[in-house]
Amino acid sequence: MNTYFDNAATSRPKPACVGDAMAHALLQAGNPGRGGHRAAMLAANILWDTREALADFFGCDNPQNVIFTANCTESINCVLHGILSRAGHAVVSDVEHNAVMRPLTEWRIPYTVAETFPNDPAATVAAFEAAIRPDTRLIVCTHASNVTGEIQPIRPLARMAHSHNLPLAVDAAQTAGTVPISLKADGVDFLCMPGHKGLLGPSGTGVLISSQKIPLIPLKAGGTGSASLLLRQPTEWPERMESGTPNLPGIAGLGAAVRWLRPRQRALAEHEWQVAGRLWDGLASIRGVSLYSACPSPDRVVPLVLFSVAGETPEQTAERLAERGWAVRAGLHCAPAAHRKLGTSHVGAVRASVGFTTTLADATAFCRAVAERR
DSSP states (O other), rough: OOOEEBBBHHHHHHHHHHHHHHHHHHOOOOOOOOOOOOHHHHHHHHHHHHHHHHHHHHSSSSSGGGGSSSHHHHHHHHHHHHSSSSSSSEEEETTOOHHHHHHHTTTTTEEEEOOOOOTTTTHHHHHHHOOTTTTEEEEEEEETTTTTOOOOOOHHHHHHHHTTOOOOEEEEETTTSSSOOHHHHHSSSSSEESSSSOOOOOOEEEEEOOSSSSOOOSSSSOOSOTTOOOOSOOHHHHGGOOOOOOOHHHHHHHHHHHHHHHGGGHHHHHHHHHHHHHHHHHHHHHEEEEEOOOOOOOOOOOOOEEEETTTTOHHHHHHHHTTTEOOEEEEEETTTTHHHHHHOOOOOOEEEEEETTTHHHHHHHHHHHHHOOO
16 A cells, blocks of 8 residues: 555545445435435435535535535536626636636636736735736636645735625635635635545535625536426525535535544644645755745645656656655646646646645655655
């Protein structure tokens, strides 16, 4: 079994309660909203309890504004389609994931790219503001790059967006569960996240939380278990955005993960930053290793390190480490824009990302493995 340094792709391991909750849902629950019997009611309770847990975790006053999706990508698609499918222009950062860039391109939605400045939040906000046009309808920004880990100034971005009567959508794929974020305190209008990364839930789960200040056109339509006589999609949330039978076992696991994480979140995040800092320091001391972002810290960089080794392609480095029992991810990380900004788009780089079970000893041993060439 490899020592796992790929938590930015999906967290591993999961708390034991996640599997227990999923098994309970599979064995005991029915289809929520599709019956008044005990199994259907248990399913409905699982959905509501998880909505409440997520609303509490992310500073949302109304659990009905919590929408379940298949992943963060679907959550982002819901927002882009919901606001821009008929008309409008978007402003996005220069480090966005393909979860943002491909839908904009595929649906031929006009957009302008705003430059981000890692050491100058005010300059980042100014760049976004300068990119606003008369037809702009949405500002989109990743909370932290999945390539460099750099954290963006979400709160001042929200204030600026609102001064122009524009909503802010945030891709929290790398921050949800690790970096504190509140819909209410930070002024975020649409918060998109996966369940399977920092929230420690199962794959196939995602969340969209809305301030409900801006209506969305649903990405899909169909049965919701409510208002079945109507041929039009219901207007009430969450039913308006959740057509079809949900991934109940996954949602049950996500709810268990969030409840387990809530009282531990701060301590686990501090531990992850400490380990990632050790990792960064160790790699920085190795001759021939290039680092592409600052040392991980709560206000600047999430717990990941991007690097390359002289004389090896990223894939060769990852293969060499895998042979020694280390799991990392090499390549472009589905975010070519961020690699173009770094000048690494021709080959990519190696990403090592820690989790709550990664130890300081693991970080030290990993650096030793990187230094040991063939």
